[in-house]
Amino acid sequence: MATITTKPALVTLRQLLSELRHQSSNKKLAENQMVRYILEQYRKYQTTDQQLCKAADEMHFKAKTYYNYLHYSRKYKEINAEFKGKGERTVEDTARMVGFKLPHDPK
Numbered sequence: 045m046a047t048i049t050t051k052p053a054l055v056t057l058r059q060l061l062s063e064l065r066h067q068s069s070n071k072k073l074a075e076n077q078m079v080r081y082i083l084e085q086y087r088k089y090q091t092t093d094q095q096l097c098k099a100a101d102e103m104h105f106k107a108k109t110y111y112n113y114l115h116y117s118r119k120y121k122e123i124n125a126e127f128k129g130k131g132e133r134t135v136e137d138t139a140r141m142v143g144f145k146l147p148h149d150p151k
Protein backbone atom coordinates (compact mmCIF):
# COMPACT_ATOMS: atom_id res chain seq x y z
CA MET A 45 0.00 0.00 0.00
CA ALA A 46 1.34 3.42 -0.92
CA THR A 47 0.23 6.20 1.36
CA ILE A 48 0.67 9.82 0.47
CA THR A 49 3.51 10.20 2.94
CA THR A 50 5.60 7.45 1.37
CA LYS A 51 8.60 8.33 -0.71
CA PRO A 52 7.16 7.26 -4.11
CA ALA A 53 4.08 9.44 -3.60
CA LEU A 54 6.18 12.45 -2.63
CA VAL A 55 8.52 11.91 -5.57
CA THR A 56 5.51 11.81 -7.89
CA LEU A 57 4.16 15.02 -6.36
CA ARG A 58 7.51 16.76 -6.88
CA GLN A 59 7.66 15.51 -10.48
CA LEU A 60 4.13 16.78 -11.13
CA LEU A 61 4.93 20.19 -9.70
CA SER A 62 8.13 20.36 -11.72
CA GLU A 63 6.29 19.59 -14.96
CA LEU A 64 3.63 22.15 -14.16
CA ARG A 65 6.38 24.70 -13.54
CA HIS A 66 7.89 23.90 -16.96
CA GLN A 67 4.59 24.26 -18.79
CA SER A 68 3.10 27.17 -16.89
CA SER A 69 3.49 30.71 -18.13
CA ASN A 70 3.08 31.94 -14.54
CA LYS A 71 6.19 31.15 -12.49
CA LYS A 72 4.42 31.29 -9.11
CA LEU A 73 2.97 27.85 -8.48
CA ALA A 74 0.87 29.07 -5.56
CA GLU A 75 -1.30 31.06 -7.98
CA ASN A 76 -1.88 28.13 -10.33
CA GLN A 77 -5.32 26.53 -9.95
CA MET A 78 -4.08 23.15 -11.15
CA VAL A 79 -1.39 23.06 -8.45
CA ARG A 80 -3.91 23.97 -5.77
CA TYR A 81 -6.24 21.20 -6.98
CA ILE A 82 -3.44 18.59 -6.98
CA LEU A 83 -2.32 19.53 -3.48
CA GLU A 84 -5.93 19.43 -2.29
CA GLN A 85 -6.33 15.92 -3.70
CA TYR A 86 -3.08 14.78 -2.09
CA ARG A 87 -4.30 16.05 1.27
CA LYS A 88 -7.75 14.54 0.76
CA TYR A 89 -6.40 11.04 0.19
CA GLN A 90 -3.72 11.15 2.87
CA THR A 91 -4.11 8.09 5.11
CA THR A 92 -2.44 6.66 8.17
CA ASP A 93 -0.60 3.34 8.30
CA GLN A 94 -3.42 1.70 10.27
CA GLN A 95 -5.97 2.19 7.51
CA LEU A 96 -6.25 0.01 4.46
CA CYS A 97 -7.28 2.42 1.74
CA LYS A 98 -7.45 1.54 -1.92
CA ALA A 99 -8.00 5.20 -2.82
CA ALA A 100 -4.42 6.14 -1.88
CA ASP A 101 -2.99 3.60 -4.34
CA GLU A 102 -5.44 4.73 -6.97
CA MET A 103 -4.55 8.37 -6.37
CA HIS A 104 -0.83 7.63 -6.67
CA PHE A 105 -1.45 5.76 -9.93
CA LYS A 106 -3.50 8.65 -11.34
CA ALA A 107 -0.85 11.17 -10.29
CA LYS A 108 1.91 9.12 -11.93
CA THR A 109 -0.19 8.76 -15.10
CA TYR A 110 -0.86 12.48 -15.20
CA TYR A 111 2.83 13.23 -14.71
CA ASN A 112 3.74 10.89 -17.58
CA TYR A 113 1.18 12.61 -19.81
CA LEU A 114 2.53 16.08 -19.03
CA HIS A 115 6.17 15.05 -19.31
CA TYR A 116 5.93 13.19 -22.61
CA SER A 117 3.63 15.74 -24.23
CA ARG A 118 6.25 18.40 -23.45
CA LYS A 119 9.02 16.18 -24.85
CA TYR A 120 6.92 15.53 -27.97
CA LYS A 121 6.51 19.26 -28.56
CA GLU A 122 10.26 19.83 -28.15
CA ILE A 123 11.18 17.04 -30.57
CA ASN A 124 8.50 18.05 -33.04
CA ALA A 125 9.70 21.67 -33.01
CA GLU A 126 13.31 20.55 -33.57
CA PHE A 127 12.69 18.13 -36.43
CA LYS A 128 9.56 19.64 -37.95
CA GLY A 129 9.65 19.83 -41.71
CA LYS A 130 10.88 23.24 -42.80
CA GLY A 131 10.76 22.51 -46.49
CA GLU A 132 13.89 21.79 -48.45
CA ARG A 133 17.10 21.71 -46.38
CA THR A 134 20.64 22.09 -47.54
CA VAL A 135 23.06 19.18 -47.42
CA GLU A 136 25.00 20.97 -44.67
CA ASP A 137 21.89 21.46 -42.52
CA THR A 138 20.90 17.81 -42.90
CA ALA A 139 24.42 16.57 -42.04
CA ARG A 140 24.59 18.87 -39.01
CA MET A 141 21.17 17.66 -37.82
CA VAL A 142 22.28 14.01 -37.78
CA GLY A 143 25.70 14.78 -36.31
CA PHE A 144 27.99 14.67 -39.33
CA LYS A 145 30.41 17.26 -40.65
CA LEU A 146 31.01 17.87 -44.31
CA PRO A 147 34.54 18.27 -45.59
CA HIS A 148 35.22 21.88 -46.48
CA ASP A 149 36.61 23.05 -49.80
CA PRO A 150 40.23 24.21 -49.58
CA LYS A 151 40.51 27.48 -51.51
